[in-house]
Amino acid sequence: MTSCLSGRVAARALRAKFDQILPHLDERRRRLYLASEATVLGRGGIVRVAAVSGTSTATIARGMAELASCPPPTLRVRAPGAGRKRLTDTxxxxxxxxxxxxxxxxxxxxxxxxxxxxxxxxxxxxxxxxxxxxxxxxxxxxxxxxxGYSLQGSAKTTEGISHPDRDAQFTHLNATAAAFLNDAQPVIRVDTKAKEWLGNRDRPGRTWRPGKSAIKVDCHTFTTNDQPMAIPYGIYDIANNSGRVNLGTDHDTAQFAVESIRRWWQHRGRADHPNATRLLITADSGGSNDPRRWTWKSNLATFARESGLEITVCHLPPGTSKWNKIEHRMFCHITANWRGRPLTSYQVVLETIAATTTRTGLTIGAELDTGSYDLGISVTPAEFHALAITPNTFHGDWNYTLSPVPPRAPDAPATTHRTDPALTAMLTDPALTGMSRTAFEHLVAVSEPFLGGLGRSSIPATLPPPAQLPPPTDQQRGPHPPAPGSHPPPPQSGDHDVPGPTTGRQPHQPVHPVPGRKTAPGPAPDPHHADTRIASPHIGTATRPNTPRGNPSLTVIEIRAPAVPVYCLCTPAEDRPFFRKPVSSTTRTPPPVPRRSAA
Missing domain, CATH: 1.10.10 (Arc Repressor Mutant, subunit A)
Structure with missing residues (x-):
């Protein structure tokens, strides 16, 4: 009876122990633990442990066999190879x-x-x-x-064609910026941030909101003519880690860009750099601060004179705008600050920009610019060349300096000699030009704005006195033009080389007959002038009446040319103006009076 009672007590103790330990063991550890308890109990231990734990005797016997083989510790529950085969195997x-x-x-x-x-x-x-x-x-x-596959997006790494001087320009830019900073001179980075349409429009990004209370925005984001738009032009001061945004409302022009820099200097730059005499501006090679825009340089020159600063500009090479420091040190933080928030008004944009800061101490100021900046403003070549711009020896188109001095005065126009009206009438004769005088005057008026500066710069102020050349041996000067109302004298031998008077028609110089055209009967062509189109000019002098011959007052250039050029000797089907296309897209050249030869 005593042995029966002790057996019950031992069974209770085992059950209490098993209830505390077995729930925390996996299948393999449970099997090995029960096998160790049965081994300690000795004979009949398998049956007793199985009865108390509720485990089959076969499981406990297998655990005892595993313990006898001294298996190494492992995290596996089942033996290798258990479970369903992989699809790659089947x-x-x-x-x-x-x-x-x-x-x-x-x-x-x-x-x-x-x-x-x-x-x-x-x-x-x-x-x-x-x-x-x-x-x-x-x-x-x-x-x-x-x-080895994974979900990936596109990476913006392809930059297109790289300029051969790209690395050299970055080296020059960094060296120039370091020199300015060492001399305690301001260095700023400028650029225009992406334009933002105002209104209850969807914005990329997410923001923390109470549950189920997302910001409701418009489903469609169509734009209208009266839709307000914000144009943020940023200026980042590298030395002070500060920035300023001029929020425009009109157009992103060169005038707007320089006005933004002017406002930064007046409100922040002058106070941060009281001893500044020079200013370095680094900008992209496109947009409102494009180095090819004369308006950008003209407005910068005006700002240089107003501020008294010597302004040096270094542009980033084309296609490298993403390396502008203002993108990584200021614009990215502004974008992160207004993510997921609709920009409903200019006030919201200004407050969001002004509240942007970083752990490194970035501070940004913002101001609304309601000024009007018209498009289509241009700078004339004379105004541009008068600016005090000094290009750098390395890539002067990207690197240049504007001095705070007034623009240079334009050069005085070169003095010209008086032109004889008779000479002008002779050179503009329709027989020589191939067009009527009205058409020729119109051509001169259209071409003068484009060729006037080149012509004035290429003509010297004073001309040397013309050389006294004898007349050709085979030709003599023709008679003077007859007086108005009188009849011209009959042509003499050799007169066909002399240009006729300004009115009337004179016999022309014989030329080769045009193939396929019948020519009127006439004298045989002179072999000496058979291949001549326009002979060499003959320069001589003429004097006024009652003046000494040794003091010539008028230079006469005699051009020996046929009265009717060869290109006027055309068939009736080809009888059309010599200038077939109009000189301008808005005005048409009146067709000249066709002239044919009358042999």
Missing amino acids: DPGLLPALESLIEPHTRGDPVSPLRWTTLSLRALASTLTTQGHPVSASTVGHLLHTL
Whole structure:
């Protein structure tokens, strides 16, 4: 009876111990623990432990066999090879089929069945199942990770054609900025941030809100003519880690860009740099601060005179605007500060920009600029060349300095000699120009704005006295033009080389007959002038009546040319103006009076 009672007490103790320990063990550890308890109890221990724990005796016996073999510690619960086989083992063609669907997208195979579709897991699983490889979308995801694939977006790394002096320009820019900073001179980075349409419009990004209370915005973001727009032009001071944004409301022009720099200098730059005599501006090579814009340089020159600063400008090479420090040190923080928040008014934009800060101490000021900046303002070449701009020896188109001095006075126009009206009438004769005088005057008026400066710069102020050349041996001067109302004398021999009077028609110089055209009977052409189109000019002098011959007062240039040029000797079907296209897109040149030869 005593042994029976002790057995019950031992069974209770084992049950209490098992209830505390067994719930925290997995299948393998539970089996090994029960086997160790049965081994301690000795004979009949397997039956007693099985009765108290509720485990089969076969499980406890297998645990005792494992303990006898002294297995190494492991985290595995079951023996290797247990469970269902992998699909890659049961279907050896699954992995090659999946790779054949994925690789054409990376290799550009146009015959792939999914070449022009989205590579989603469901689309891949459906295609594999159709090809005889039944698989689920989740399994396709595991297989892709096994192959080293992952979901990736596009990376903006391709910059197009790189300028050959790109690295050299960055080196020059960094060296110039370091020299300015060492001399305690201000260095600023400028750029225009992306324009923002105002209104209850959707904004990218998310912000913390109470549950189920998202900001409600308009479904459509159409723009109208009266839709307000914010144009943020930023200035970042590198030395002080501070910035300022001039919020424009009109147009992003060169005048607006310089006005933004002027406001930064008046409100912040002058106080931060009281001893500044020079200013370095680094900007992109496009937009309102494009170095090719004369208006940008003209307005900068005006600001230099107003502030008394010597302004040096260094532009980033083309296609490198993303390396502008203002993008990474100021604009990105402004974008992060107003993410997920509709910009409903200018006040919201200003307050959001002014509240932007960083752990490094960035401070940004903002101001609304309601000024009007018209488009289409241009600078004339004379105004531009008068500016005090000094290009740098390295890439003067990207690096230049504007001095705070007034623009240079324009050069005085060169003195010109008086032109004889008779000479002008002779050179503009329709027989020589191939067009009427009205058409020639119109051509001169249209061409003068483009060629006037070049012509004035190429003509010397004073001309040397003309050389006294004898007349040609085979020709003599023709008679003077007859008086108005009188009849011209009959032509003499040799007069066909002399230009006729300004009115009337004179016999022209014989030329080669035009092929395919019948010529009127006349004297045989002179062999000496058979191949002559326009002879060499003959320069001589003429004197006024009652003046000494040794003091010539008028230079006469005699051009020996046919009265009717060759290009006027055309067939009736080709009888059209010599200048077939109009000189301007808005005005047409009146057609000249056609002239034919009268042999």
